[in-house]
Structures are given as C-alpha cells and as structure tokens.
Amino acid sequence: MNLQIIMWGIGVIEALVLSPVLPGIINKVKAFFAGRKGPSVFQLYYDIIKLMKKRAVRSTTAGALFTIAPMTALITSVLMLILLPFAGKASPLGFAGDILLFLYLGGLGRVLTVCGAMDTGSSFEGMGASRECQFAILTEGTFMAVAGALMLMTRSFSLGGMLNFITTSDYNRYGIILVLLAVAMFVVVLTECCRLPVDDPDTHLELTMIHEAMILDNSGDELGIIHYAASLKMWILLSVEAMMILPADMNPVILLLTETLTVLFGSILIGTIESVTARYRFLKVPQFLVGSTALAFIAMFLLSLLQIQGA
Amino acid sequence: MNEFLFCTNHTFFARQAVPLHDFPVFRSLLLREVPNHEVAAFFAVPEQDEFFLYAALLNPEKHGLDVCSTKVGKSYPALTPELPALSWFERELFEQYRIEPIGHPRLKPLRFQSALNGTDNQRPEAGAAQYFTMQGTSVHEVAVGPVHAGVIELGHFRFQCMGEDVYSLEIELGYQHRGIEKMLEHGPDKKSAFLAETAAGDSSIAASLCYHRILEAAQDIRIPARAQALRQAALELERIANHIGDSGALSGDVAFLPTASYCGRIRGDFLNITAELSGNRFGRNYIATGGVRYDVSDDTAGKLLAKVNAGEKELMNALDLMFDEPSVLDRFENTGTVSEETARQIGMTGMAARASGLKRDLRISLGSPEFPEHLRQCASGRTGDVLARAAIRRDELEDSLAIVKKILSALPEGKCSENHADSVVLPADSMIFSLEEAWRGMLVHAAVTDSNGKFLRYKIIDPSFHNWGGLEMALRDQQISDFPICNKSFNLSYCGHDL
Numbered sequence: 001m002n003l004q005i006i007m008w009g010i011g012v013i014e015a016l017v018l019s020p021v022l023p024g025i026i027n028k029v030k031a032f033f034a035g036r037k038g039p040s041v042f043q044l045y046y047d048i049i050k051l052m053k054k055r056a057v058r059s060t061t062a063g064a065l066f067t068i069a070p071m072t073a074l075i076t077s078v079l080m081l082i083l084l085p086f087a088g089k090a091s092p093l094g095f096a097g098d099i100l101l102f103l104y105l106g107g108l109g110r111v112l113t114v115c116g117a118m119d120t121g122s123s124f125e126g127m128g129a130s131r132e133c134q135f136a137i138l139t140e141g142t143f144m145a146v147a148g149a150l151m152l153m154t155r156s157f158s159l160g161g162m163l164n165f166i167t168t169s170d171y172n173r174y175g176i177i178l179v180l181l182a183v184a185m186f187v188v189v190l191t192e193c194c195r196l197p198v199d200d201p202d203t204h205l206e207l208t209m210i211h212e213a214m215i216l217d218n219s220g221d222e223l224g225i226i227h228y229a230a231s232l233k234m235w236i237l238l239s240v241e242a243m244m245i246l247p248a249d250m251n252p253v254i255l256l257l258t259e260t261l262t263v264l265f266g267s268i269l270i271g272t273i274e275s276v277t278a279r280y281r282f283l284k285v286p287q288f289l290v291g292s293t294a295l296a297f298i299a300m301f302l303l304s305l306l307q308i309q310g311a
Numbered sequence: 312m313n314e315f316l317f318c319t320n321h322t323f324f325a326r327q328a329v330p331l332h333d334f335p336v337f338r339s340l341l342l343r344e345v346p347n348h349e350v351a352a353f354f355a356v357p358e359q360d361e362f363f364l365y366a367a368l369l370n371p372e373k374h375g376l377d378v379c380s381t382k383v384g385k386s387y388p389a390l391t392p393e394l395p396a397l398s399w400f401e402r403e404l405f406e407q408y409r410i411e412p413i414g415h416p417r418l419k420p421l422r423f424q425s426a427l428n429g430t431d432n433q434r435p436e437a438g439a440a441q442y443f444t445m446q447g448t449s450v451h452e453v454a455v456g457p458v459h460a461g462v463i464e465l466g467h468f469r470f471q472c473m474g475e476d477v478y479s480l481e482i483e484l485g486y487q488h489r490g491i492e493k494m495l496e497h498g499p500d501k502k503s504a505f506l507a508e509t510a511a512g513d514s515s516i517a518a519s520l521c522y523h524r525i526l527e528a529a530q531d532i533r534i535p536a537r538a539q540a541l542r543q544a545a546l547e548l549e550r551i552a553n554h555i556g557d558s559g560a561l562s563g564d565v566a567f568l569p570t571a572s573y574c575g576r577i578r579g580d581f582l583n584i585t586a587e588l589s590g591n592r593f594g595r596n597y598i599a600t601g602g603v604r605y606d607v608s609d610d611t612a613g614k615l616l617a618k619v620n621a622g623e624k625e626l627m628n629a630l631d632l633m634f635d636e637p638s639v640l641d642r643f644e645n646t647g648t649v650s651e652e653t654a655r656q657i658g659m660t661g662m663a664a665r666a667s668g669l670k671r672d673l674r675i676s677l678g679s680p681e682f683p684e685h686l687r688q689c690a691s692g693r694t695g696d697v698l699a700r701a702a703i704r705r706d707e708l709e710d711s712l713a714i715v716k717k718i719l720s721a722l723p724e725g726k727c728s729e730n731h732a733d734s735v736v737l738p739a740d741s742m743i744f745s746l747e748e749a750w751r752g753m754l755v756h757a758a759v760t761d762s763n764g765k766f767l768r769y770k771i772i773d774p775s776f777h778n779w780g781g782l783e784m785a786l787r788d789q790q791i792s793d794f795p796i797c798n799k800s801f802n803l804s805y806c807g808h809d810l
Binding site: 030033034124126127130131197200202203204205206207208274275276277278280281282283284 | 474
C-alpha cells in the first residue's frame with residue numbers, strides 16, 4: 001500500500017516534469033517522416049525557460065480576464081492531474097463523481113482561455129474562440145459517452161474505480177469494448193490537444209488556427225505558462241487513455257512504467273498521424289467528433305449485451 | 312478607317328498608325344470585342360491636357376494583337392459596369408493620371424502615388440481607402456494584413472463574414488509600390504534592364520525577356536537558335552521552380568507534411584540547376600540583348616540534363632503522395648471555385664484561367680514557332696477549384712520538364728548571343744508590345760517612345776494584375792479558414808502588381 005502511494009506521487013511528479021517532452025517527440029516524428037533532422041525533443045523546455053525569463057507584453061485593449069487566463073489554465077491542469085489514479089492507486093483526493101470535477105476543471109480552464117482571447121478584441125482571437133467552443137461542445141459529448149461506458153463497465157463513479165478496473169484476465173471479455181473506447185478517447189485527445197486532423201499547431205496562417213489563434217496576443221512568461229499547461233494537458237489525457245486500457249493488477253512500479261511508456265507511445269502515434277494526413281476542412285470536424293461519440297455508444301451497447309448475458 | 316491596327320508580338324509600329332476613334336465608337340468596339348478577347352493592355356499616354364487611351368486585345372486567330380485608341384479628358388463614362396475585365400485598368404487610370412471613369416462601381420486608386428504627369432502631387436494615404444461593408448448583427452469583419460505572419464509580401468485582405476462563411480473579400484494592394492514605370496521613362500539606359508527585371512523577382516526571366524526583346528526589335532536583331540533554346544530552357548526552369556514551390560506550399564497549408572518538405576528541397580535543386588545554367592538561382596541578368604549572357608558547354612548541358620532527370624523522378628514521387636492522399640483531395644476539391652464564365656468576365660489569365668477551363672496560353676495564342684505543340688495544360692474540363700489549380704501545376708511541370716530535357720539534349724550549334732550596339736536608339740513616336748507567357752500567365756511590357764526615341768511611357772502588366780480579382784471571386788461563399796489554400800493556389804505577386 002505504501003509503495004502504491006509512493007508510485008502515485010512519482011506518477012504526478014513525472015507528469016509535471018516530463019510533459020514538455022511530448023510535443024518534442026511529436027515534432028521529432030514529424031521531422032523523421034519529412035526527411036528532416038528536426039529540433040531536439042527537449043526544445044519545449046528551452047522555449048519555456050526562455051519565455052519565463054521574459055516579461056509579458058499586453059495589448060492596451062486587454063483586461064483582467066486576459067491576465068488570469070494563462071494561470072487558470074495551468075492551475076486547472078494541475079488539479080486535473082492530481083485527480084488521476086497513477087500506478088493503480090486512486091488519488092487521495094478522489095471521490096465518487098470526481099470524473100465530473102475532472103471534466104469541468106478542463107472546462108473551466110477553457111472558459112477562461114476563451115474569455116481571455118475575447119478580451120483582446122482581436123477578430124482572429126474571436127474566431128479561434130468561437131471554433132474552440134464549437135469543437136469543445138462536441139468533444140465533451142464524446143468524453144461523457146466514454147465515461148458513461150466506463151461507468152457501465154465498472155459500476156464505479158470515481159476515476160480511481162473506472163480507470164483501475166481492468167485486470168490481465170479481462171481482455172477476453174472487454175477487449176473489443178476497450179478498443180472502441182480507446183479510439184473514441186484518442187479522438188478526444190487529438191481535439192483537446194489541438195492536433196491534426198482538427199487543428200494544426202504548426203501553421204502560421206491565422207485564419208485557419210484554433211488554439212493558436214486564441215493565444216496570439218500572449219507573450220513572455222504568460223505564453224510559457226500556456227505552453228506548459230498545454231503539454232501537461234496532453235500528458236493527462238494520454239494518461240487517462242493509458243490507464244483505461246492497461247491492467248491494474250500489475251506491480252505498481254511496472255504499472256507506472258508501462259503507463260509512462262504508453263503515454264510516450266501515444267505521442268509517437270500523434271506524430272505519425274500528423275505526418276500522413278492532411279487537416280480536415282472545418283465542416284468535416286463535427287462529423288469526425290460525432291463519429292467518435294458513436295463509437296462510445298456502440299461500446300455501451302455491447303456492454304449491455306454482455307451484462308444481459310452475464311446475468 | 313480600320314477598327315483596329317493588327318500588330319505582332321515584339322514589333323514596333325508608329326503611334327500614328329493606331330486608329331483613333333471617338334469615344335462612343337471606341338466604347339462600342341470594346342463592348343463587342345472584350346467579352347471574347349483577352350485584354351493585354353489598357354493604358355493612358357498623356358498629351359497636354361488630354362490623354363490617349365490605348366486598348367490592346369489578343370487576337371489568337373492571327374497570333375497577334377489588335378490595338379485601337381481614343382482621346383479622353385479628365386473623365387469619361389466608365390466601361391467597367393459592362394466590362395468587369397477593365398475594372399482594375401480603369402482604377403489604374405484614376406490612380407496614375409486622376410482620369411475619372413464616371414460610374415465605376417468601386418473607384419479607388421490601386422496604389423498610393425502622386426499623379427504620373429505631375430498634375431496632382433497629393434499622395435493618397437496607404438490603406439485609407441473606402442471598403443465594401445455590410446450591416447447586420449451577425450456580420451463580422453476580419454482584416455488581415457498588410458503585415459502577415461511568415462514570409463509574405465504586403466497586402467491587405469478585408470473579409471465580410473457571417474460566422475465562418477465569407478460573403479465578400481476585398482483586396483487592397485499598393486503597399487509595395489516603387490515607381491518602376493516612372494523610373495523607366497526617358498530610358499533605355501544602363502539601369503533600365505535591371506528595373507524591368509525586378510518588377511517581380513520570381514518572374515525575372517520572363518520580365519527580362521520582355522524587356523530585351525523590345526531592344527532587339529529596335530535593332531532588328533535575329534536571335535541565334537542556340538540563344539533562343541537557352542532562353543526557352545531558362546523560362547521553363549523558372550516555371551518549374553515556381554510550380555514546385557507552390558505545390559509544396561499548398562500541401563503545407565493543409566498540413567500534409569511529406570510533399571511540403573520534399574517540394575521545398577526539390578525546388579532548391581531546380582533553382583540550383585538554373586544557377587548553373589545562368590549564374591543566378593532566379594536567372595537574374597542572364598538574358599541579354601541579342602541572346603543570353605553565358606553559353607553552356609556540352610559537358611555542362613549533359614550534367615544538367617542528368618540533374619533534371621533525377622529531380623523529375625523525385626518530384627513526381629512527391630506529387631503522387633499528395634494527389635493519392637484522400638484527405639488532401641478532400642480539402643482541395645470544390646474549394647475556391649472560379650467558374651469559366653466568371654474567369655472570362657473578369658479577364659483572368661494564365662495558369663489560373665486555364666484551371667477554370669479557359670484556353671488562354673500565349674505560347675499557343677501567339678503561336679511562337681519554338682514552342683512544341685504538345686502542351687497539354689490547355690485541356691478543357693478543368694473545374695476551377697483549388698484542386699484544378701494544383702493539378703494544372705503538375706501537368707505544366709510535366710510539359711516544362713519535357714521541353715527543358717529536349718532542349719538540353721539537343722542544343723543547336725552556334726553562338727549564344729548576337730552582336731549589338733551599345734547604345735540603342737528606339738524608333739521615334741512608336742509603340743511596341745512585348746508579351747511572354749510567364750509562369751503565372753500573360754506578362755505584358757508595352758513601350759511608347761517620344762520624338763527622341765526614348766521611353767515616353769513604359770507599361771508593365773503583370774499576370775497578377777488580371778488575377779487578383781479572381782481570388783476575390785474564389786472566396787465568395789467559402790469558409791474563411793480556406794482562404795490560405797485559395798490564396799496559395801493562385802500565388803499572385805504583390806510587387807508585380809504594385810510595381
């Protein structure tokens with residue numbers, strides 16, 4: 001038990017320390033596919049350190065919301081992180097229904113980012129904010145559907161119970177359901193983390209941006225915080241994905257290690273997807289997101305069948 | 312009196328020979344001819360308080376141009392309401408000489424300069440123009456530029472949007488105006504060739520060809536076959552490098568990385584081939600009066616041919632990646648469509664017009680004998696969307712590569728340049744039109760000489776001048792997020808337009 005809580009603590013610290021490596025890995029993979037050398041995987045660390053040494057420049061039209069948005073994004077991300085059950089140990093802060101707190105902490109961070117963007121009065125940031133909200137509504141649905149399926153499967157309402165349910169012997173029974181949920185969840189990861197095929201983090205074209213458009217006015221340490229919070233969010237969502245599909249009945253040390261490797265593998269997968277597909281037209285994105293929600297509903301349907309059969 | 316004077320490309324003719332009509336006759340001639348013929352030039356030459364208006368229309372049947380003129384004062388009834396193709400030309404008259412086309416629906420100067428004939432030294436303030444606006448609670452306006460992210464020239468784009476949908480796009484240019492036409496007046500002198508060449512850096516070879524052919528026409532120089540072939544190779548290499556760059560950029564704009572990265576490198580390879588041939592990656596200063604400045608040895612030609620072959624193979628692989636990728640095709644297809652009818656009405660030219668299904672290619676319509684007949688890009692049935700403009704680049708690349716390979720494998724013997732006099736005297740009181748199919752389309756240099764045989768007026772009409780309006784039309788009812796790929800699919804020149 002002691003070992004588990006120590007490993008849980010290590011899991012949290014690991015996320016805080018290692019998360020900026022994820023965008024680095026993605027860029028390395030993309031560079032590999034393009035036949036380039038690419039920047040170091042630690043580039044985001046350098047960028048964040050550089051930015052933290054700088055002062056933020058604020059537009060004269062921006063008000064208080066713009067100022068508090070970056071820090072809110074960071075704080076909500078950290079709170080989401082410590083709700084997660086690393087290494088098979090439910091978070092000490094966990095409670096029944098904490099999944100909703102988890103989801104809407106993310107929502108709170110987003111609302112503040114959107115308000116901060118609108119606060120600048122820039123038409124680009126307004127467009128970015130509008131797109132972010134539109135897609136967020138749809139991913140929220142997907143996430144809730146995945147959570148619903150997990151609740152049905154585990155009969156639990158806390159993240160600890162829902163994500164630590166699967167054991168090594170369960171794959172025969174729940175394999176196909178886990179695949180469906182993993183795919184749906186991965187779409188959530190791609191959308192929430194502003195990756196292709198929904199958003200293009202590398203573009204310089206303001207008119208096509210979503211997340212990048214919202215932070216066009218941010219600079220200096222505030223931009224550094226935003227970059228860090230974004231990478232942390234990616235680590236958190238990939239961790240949810242990892243915990244969902246990995247068996248919880250392993251040795252905590254090995255489990256944490258496997259979770260970490262799965263998260264890193266997730267970033268390689270994102271990099272690969274970004275290298276071989278073009279970005280979707282905006283009109284297609286809702287179809288993509290609703291399609292992923294449908295996968296979660298199919299998973300729920302299959303679960304019901306299983307339970308009827310089991311009963 | 313004839314309705315038009317027929318002239319061939321690169322030929323001097325006396326200004327007196329151009330039929331001078333009364334304005335109503337001139338107007339009715341244009342109303343009859345412009346809908347079916349490309350307008351190569353429409354410009355004014357001042358004479359005391361009046362202005363000669365010259366209109367030159369392409370005559371593809373006879374492989375030349377039809378020219379006519381009229382005389383107007385400070386204003387005349389605008390032709391744009393009936394002939395949208397003349398809209399930007401009339402705005403240019405207003406800008407350069409403050410001639411007011413009365414009834415022009417969107418009259419404002421194209422660039423921000425004082426009048427060319429010195430009658431009005433008041434320079435309009437850059438960007439202070441009136442824009443088309445819409446009213447309503449759900450309408451919002453998005454202003455992009457003139458300073459952009461990335462390495463892009465200056466230009467302002469004003470969108471009227473309903474949510475993500477674009478109702479109207481208005482393009483405001485002129486920020487790059489350097490006054491090239493004004494500087495070329497009283498030439499030709501030592502600077503003239505360089506000025507004419509730098510009108511648009513990515514079309515250096517086409518521009519210097521236009522300029523030097525004017526000087527050659529003045530001296531009646533016949534260009535050696537070898538020089539002709541080398542010029543052709545250089546022009547096609549320019550087209551190849553630009554088309555490769557654009558294909559890669561289109562791919563990059565939809566975030567499809569492989570083709571974007573490969574094309575970026577392969578474009579460099581072809582620029583280097585151009586450099587090996589001409590001494591400069593963009594072919595600057597390669598074309599000279601009488602031929603080309605540097606000859607190429609058989610050994611070098613062989614090496615270049617091998618490089619072209621190697622580059623072609625890699626290029627086709629890179630393009631296949633893009634055209635075989637459904638997610639890319641989905642973005643390109645039905646995006647930014649300009650119908651054939653619209654393209655004809657607003658007078659689009661070159662590659663973009665061909666992508667809309669218009670058979671407009673000077674290499675064919677001016678019937679230059681040195682061009683092979685097998686240019687396939689004039690194939691009809693093009694759809695006018697981004698996909699058509701991407702696909703036509705691939706077809707033109709294949710054609711141009713074939714031409715370059717053919718030239719390099721069998722260069723005519725002989726010298727690469729004809730002797731010519733150092734100081735050129737142009738025919739006095741004459742005019743000449745010098746046209747080339749640059750990679751974007753019809754590039755026109757028109758020179759009018761004074762009684763001393765010096766340039767009285769040197770008019771440059773970049774293909775972009777005709778096509779910026781096409782981009783405005785392409786964005787109607789599109790998603791604003793698709794603007795970048797529409798823009799890239801035209802890839803028009805700002806400095807070529809702003810001069």
